[in-house]
Amino acid sequence: CGFHLRGSGNFAMPEAYRNLQVIVPEGTQLNAWIRAELTALNVKLDVSGSPRLHVLAVRPTRQELTGSLTEIQIGVEADYRLENANGEAITTTRTVTSRRSYQYNRNTVSISDQQSTMLQTELYQDAARQIVRQVSTGRLPELQAAS
C-alpha cells in the first residue's frame, strides 16, 4: 500500500538541512529533544556555516478550571523558523503547540502539583517532534527572496 520505513524512501531530511545549527532559548528541555530528534535523522549539528533552526520563543501555558476537583491543562508553545548561516530568515515563523490535561483534586492532594512536572518531558518531546517533523518535510513556506 505504498508505506515504507521513514528514511529509506523519498521523505528523508532535505539535502539543504543535512547540517544544522540549533539555537533554542535556555532553561527548558526543548533544546535536548530537538537535538535528539535531529540526530535520529542523521543531521549533523552545530556545523558552522550551515543553516540555523532557530527557536525564537518557548512559552509554557497553564489553565485551570475552578473547583476543588479540577482539570488542569498545561502546554508548551514554541515559535521557530529556519534561517541561513547569517541568521536571516528563510522560512516564515511557525508555532507548534503541545498540550496535556489532567485531573487534580485540591481536597486530598497533600502535595504541590507534581503531575505537571512529570508531563513536562512529554510536552517538550512532542513539541520537538513536531518541529523536526515539519522541517524534515522540506515544505515549510519560504519567504520571498526579496526580503
Next chain:
Amino acid sequence: GNDSSSPYSDRDDQRKAKSHSKTDYLKLRRFKLHNLAFAIGLASAVLAEQSAFADTSTNNQNNTQSTPDTNPDAPLNYGFYDRQQLAQLPAEQRIKVPAACRGVWITPIPTNSSQPNVPVDQSDTKTRSDYAYYDPKEGSVLTGNVRISQPNRLLSADKVALNPEQTVATATGNVKIANPGFVTYGESGVYNLDTQTGSIKNPKFIMSDRQGHGEASDVIRENDHLTRIMDSVYSTCEPDTIGWKLKSRKLDLNQETGRGVARDAKLYIGQVPIFYTPYFNFPIDGRRSSGVLIPTVRYTSNNGFDLAVPYYLNLAPNYDATVTPRIITNRGPMLGGEFRFLTENFGSGIINGAFLPNDSKYIDDAGRKDQDRKELTFQHSMVFNPHWSSFVNLNYVSDKDYFSDVGQSIIGPTSTLTMERSATLNYNNSDWGLSGYLRGLDYQRLDDKTVTDINRPYGRIQLHLDYDQGSLNGWQRFATNDTGYFQRDITDGSGPETNGLRQYNVAGIKYNFRDAGGYAIPSLSVRTLFYQDQTDYQTNKPATGVSESPTAIVPQFTFDSGLIFERDAGSYLQTLEPRFFYAYSPYVQKQSAFPVFDTTYASNGYEQLFSPSRFIGMDRLDDNNFATLGITNRFYDSNGLERFRIGVADRLYFSDRKTRLAQTDAIGTSSSSGPGVEIGAAWNKNLTVDSSALWTPSGNLSTSSTAIHYATDSGRVTSLGYIFRRNVTEDNQIASRQATASFIQPVYNNFRVLGSVQYDLLQRVTRDALVGIDYDACCWSIALFGRSYYNDFDDPKVTDAHRSVVLQITFKGLASNSDSNLATLLKQKIYGFTQVDSTWQNR
C-alpha cells in the same frame, strides 16, 4: 568657497555660495552642544518611564547615515506622523505604529541611531548655515538654516549668535535641539558655555521611545547641575484626541544629587483633573521613574466599592517600592506595599505586605469581629556561582478568607489553604550531569474545616540529588537520591500521626536507539525505598505485620519502541506509527502500609497508557507487568503541518496491580486497560479540534475530553471544551463533567467583547462566568468586566456566587508595561488569549 574664518563675506557672494553649496562647515571647538540638550532632555525625560538617553551602543554600522546629526542636508523630520506620512520617511526613522493608533511621534534622530556615542569633547562639531559672519570684536553670527551637529547631537535654528569669547550662544527662530529619540523646540534659547547656564522659551518636546511629548513655559538651567522646568505638560496621546496629560507647576532636576522634585502635579483626562500630588521626589538617573500604576476600580457583592491606586517609587537603581492605598467601602481603608531590592553580593528579593485594620465586615471562625486582616511575604533569591544558588520563600496571611475577601489580585478565586515557608539551596552542574537541592519546607495552615489533618501537606527537610549523564541518542546513566524527614501534626483524630525519615534511590541505565525509521529504548533500573517510621500508634494501631522501618527494593525494566512508516497520499504525507511499550517490575513488598508523605495516583489519560508510573511521588514503587500496543496515523499537508492524527492504544496486563497507596484502595485485576483513542484535527490554520477518550475494560467510557478552538488573524477566538470523567475506583478517578466556552469578538475599531463560562454538569451550576468589553484608545485603554464565580472550595449548594464588576483604565506611558490583572485573568480563562492579544496589538 567661503572661508569660515573670513571676517566678512559679501552678501552676493554668500547668495551665490548658498545656491551652489549648502554646506559650510565651521569648527567651534568650545561649543559644548550636549550640555543644553542634556539639560532639557533630562527635564522632560523624567516624566516618562524611560529616559530619552537610552544607551545606543548597539550600533549597526551598515546602516545608511541619513540622520541630520551626520548629514547636514538631511531633513529635520519630527512631530506626529500618520501611517502614510511615515511611509515617506527614510527607513531608519520609521517606527512601528501600534494597532490602536493613527500614527506615531518621531524625532529627527531616531532612538536606535546608528551613530556611536562619542564624548562631546572628542566629537567633531559640524556647522552649516546659509550665512556666516565672524567678527573677533562683535562675535559670530550664523544665519539661515543653521545647524550645529555632532554624531547623536544637533542644534538647529534660524540664527545662532556667539559672543566674541565664544562663551554665550543665543539661538533664535525655530530652535531645535535633538538627541537620539528626543527633540525639544522653541522660539529662542540662550546658553552660557562657561557657567553652563541657559534657558529656552516656550519649548515643546518629543520622546519617540515612549511616545511622550509635551511643552513647558520655560526650561532654565540654573547652574551646572540644577535644571528647572516651569509649567510642564506631558502626554503620550495623539493630537486631536481625548486623552490624558500630566501637568506640573515646577520641576527641579538636580544632577549632583541625582534627584528630581515635582511640585503641584496633576493628572488630567481631557480637561478634567483626576489625581493630584503636591510634592513628589524621585530619581532622575535611572531609566524608570516614579508614578501611578494602573488604578483598579471594582464593585463586588462582598466589598462594595473598591478603589486601589498603586504608586510606584523608583528609589534607587537597585531598589524600588510600590505603595497601594486602597479604599473598600464595606471594610475600610487598606494599605499595601511592595519593596524590591537587588544587591551585588546578597542576591535580590521582594517583601510584600498589606494591612487592613479592624475589618468591620469580617467575622473569623472563632466568631470574633473587627479583626485586622494582613499578609506578609518575603522572597529572596541569590546566585553564588554558576553551580550554586538559593531561594527563600516565606508567606504569612492573617486568615483563610483573606485572599478571596481582600486579596490584591482580582484574579480570584484563590484556593490557597496553606502558605508556603521554604528555604532551598540549589546545585547544578551540567558537565557532570548533576543537580540537586537541600530544602526546608513547612506550611502555615489556614483552614481547619475544609481539609482534615490527614490530608494536609507535610513539613520536611529534604536532600534531593539527580544524576543524568549520557546522550538521548545512546547510553544514558541516571540516578536519584532523595532523603527527607517528614513531619505533620494530627490533632483532629483523622488518622495516625506518621512522621519519619524516608530515603528513596534510583540507579539505572538506558540505551536510546533513535533512527529516522523508528526507535528502541530499553531501560533497566533498581529502586529502593527505606523508612525510619515514627508513627504515633496511640491514636491508631498499626496494621499487623507492619515493620517500623519498612524497606522495599524493586528492579524495573521498561522497553519503549516504535516504527515510522510513510507514504505519499496525494498532496499529503501519511504516516503509520506503531508503538510497543513494555514494563516489568515485581511485587515484592506490601507497600500499602508504608507512610504516604508526598504521593498520589497519576491522573488517567492517553499518555498514561505508555507510562510505568501509576504513582506521582516517591512513597510507592510500582509493580508492573504490562504491554501497551498503540498505533498512530498522521496526515501532513504540503507545508509540513499535521492536519489529522488518530492514535489508538490498549494496555494488556499480565498481573494484578497489588501496590496501592492505602490498603483500602482497590487492587487492579482486569487484564486490559480498555482502549484509548486520541484525535487531533486542523481543518485549516484557524480551526482545530483535539479529542481523546479512554474506556474501561468493561466497555464504559471512562474519560473523554474535547476541545474545539477557532481563532482568526483579526483577533476573533471561539473555544469550546468538554471534559467527562466517570468514577473509576481502579484508576482512582472521581466523576466530573465540565463544559467550558470562551470567546473574543472584535466589534468595531478598537472595541472588543470577551467572555468565558465554566458549567458544572454534575452539580448543574455555573461555576465561573465572565463577560466584558475593552477599548484601546492608543494612549489609554479601558476595560469593564463583570464576573460571577464560586471559589474553589465553595459549595454552590450552600454559598452564593461571588459577583464583581471591575473597571480598569490604563494610561500608557504612565503605567507599567507589566500585565494587568485582567490580562492575567483572561490568559487563564480564555485559551489562546496570549497569542490573540499579541496579534490584536500588532494587527
